[in-house]
Every structure is written in structure tokens, then in C-alpha cells.
Amino acid sequence: MVYNIIGKNIDVWDKTKESVERKMDRIEKLFPQDVAATITLSLEKLVSTVEVTIPMNKRLIRAEVSDSDMLAAMDKAVDILESQIVRYKKRMRTRVRQNGESQMEEYRAILVPETSLDEEPLFKIEKVKHFEVKPMDAEEAVMEMELIGHSFFVFRNGETDELNVVYKRKNGSYGLIEPEF
Numbered sequence: 001m002v003y004n005i006i007g008k009n010i011d012v013w014d015k016t017k018e019s020v021e022r023k024m025d026r027i028e029k030l031f032p033q034d035v036a037a038t039i040t041l042s043l044e045k046l047v048s049t050v051e052v053t054i055p056m057n058k059r060l061i062r063a064e065v066s067d068s069d070m071l072a073a074m075d076k077a078v079d080i081l082e083s084q085i086v087r088y089k090k091r092m093r094t095r096v097r098q099n100g101e102s103q104m105e106e107y108r109a110i111l112v113p114e115t116s117l118d119e120e121p122l123f124k125i126e127k128v129k130h131f132e133v134k135p136m137d138a139e140e141a142v143m144e145m146e147l148i149g150h151s152f153f154v155f156r157n158g159e160t161d162e163l164n165v166v167y168k169r170k171n172g173s174y175g176l177i178e179p180e181f
Contacts, residue, residue, distance in 0.1 A: 001033065002034075003036075004038045004039065005021075005039045006038065006039070006040045006041070007040075007041050007042070008042035009043050009044060010041055010042060012041060020041070020074060023071070023074045023075060023078050024039070024052075026082075027078055027081055027082045027085070030082065030089075032056070035055070035056060036055070037053070038052070038054075039052050040052075043070075046068065047066050047067070048066065048068065048070040049065070049066045049073065050070065050073040050074045050076075050077045051063070052064075052078075052081060061081055061085055063077040063078075063080035065077045065080065133154060133163065134155060134156060135155075135157070135161070136155050136156070136157075137158055138157075138164070138166055138176050140155075141153050141164070145168070151167060152165055152166065153166050162178065162179065163179065164176060164177060
């Protein structure tokens with residue numbers, strides 16, 4: 001695994017890089033060797049934030065943690081990444097078993113030494129909602145989202161006629177997801 005360590009509002013010294021790499025080495029065995037992890041360390045008002053993004057098989061594995069101690073935040077981020085990748089690989093194993101050889105190539109790309117994983121379902125969907133997807137612009141979608149009190153809102157973009165998602169970010173601003181096909 002290749003590490004790309006970036007500092008925002010902080011100088012990243014060699015000793016810090018070594019500490020971050022040592023912490024990331026704990027989960028390195030879970031990823032293919034040619035994967036590049038981007039680790040962003042930032043410091044704002046005595047709060048350290050660690051953001052780790054790892055692209056993998058057209059997906060992103062990501063963790064963002066804030067703490068007063070940079071190394072504690074890094075530990076928590078590594079824990080989050082580890083649980084995400086274990087869940088992802090468990091889901092891939094289940095798909096391979098269900099679909100036979102059709103998805104075996106994608107599974108082989110992320111194969112790691114066997115771990116003991118229980119066979120219970122990863123996620124339980126408790127409720128299914130149906131709703132009309134109305135054409136609107138992103139600002140209207142944010143207003144609708146705020147009106148219903150959710151943290152995200154799915155809508156059809158009036159200009160492009162594509163499905164988009166607006167969401168509320170941790171810092172209180174808003175984000176827009178526009179899928180690419």
C-alpha cells in the first residue's frame with residue numbers, strides 16, 4: 001500500500017509520517033498491494049481531524065475522525081476502515097456464493113487470508129419507503145430536505161433529468177451527488 005499523507009493547517013514531519021504509516025500497516029494486509037491511501041491530517045482550534053480515503057474496485061473506503069489527539073483519531077480511523085473492509089469482503093463472499101462464478105473475478109481482486117466471519121446478514125432493512133421523485137434544482141431539494149428534517153434528499157435534477165442527492169455535511173454545509181454513468 002502506498003501512503004499519500006497531506007497536512008492541512010499542520011506541518012507533517014517525518015516522525016508524524018512514520019507514526020501514521022505504522023498505524024496504517026495494521027490494515028495493510030486487508031488491501032491489494034497496489035492501492036494508494038490518501039491520509040489528510042488537519043488541525044483546527046485544537047481539534048485534530050484524520051481523513052483516510054482508499055479507492056478500491058470502483059468504490060471508496062473512507063473514514064473521518066476528529067479528536068483532541070491526532071494519534072487517537074488515527075487509531076479510530078483505522079478501526080473504522082478495518083470494519084468497513086471486513087464487511088465489504090464478507091458481502092462479496094456472500095455474493096460469490098449466491099451468484100456462482102459470475103462475480104468471482106471481482107472477489108479475487110480483494111481476496112485476503114481467511115478470517116473467521118460469522119454468517120449472519122450484515123444489514124437489516126427495517127423499512128421501505130416509496131416516494132415520487134420530482135424534478136427540481138439543488139436549492140429546492142435542500143429546502144425540501146430541511147422541511148422533512150432528513151440529512152439527505154433524492155431528487156430528479158430539472159436541468160439534466162438525472163437522479164441526484166443533496167446531503168447535509170458534518171460542518172453544516174450541503175453537498176450534491178451527481179452520478180456518472
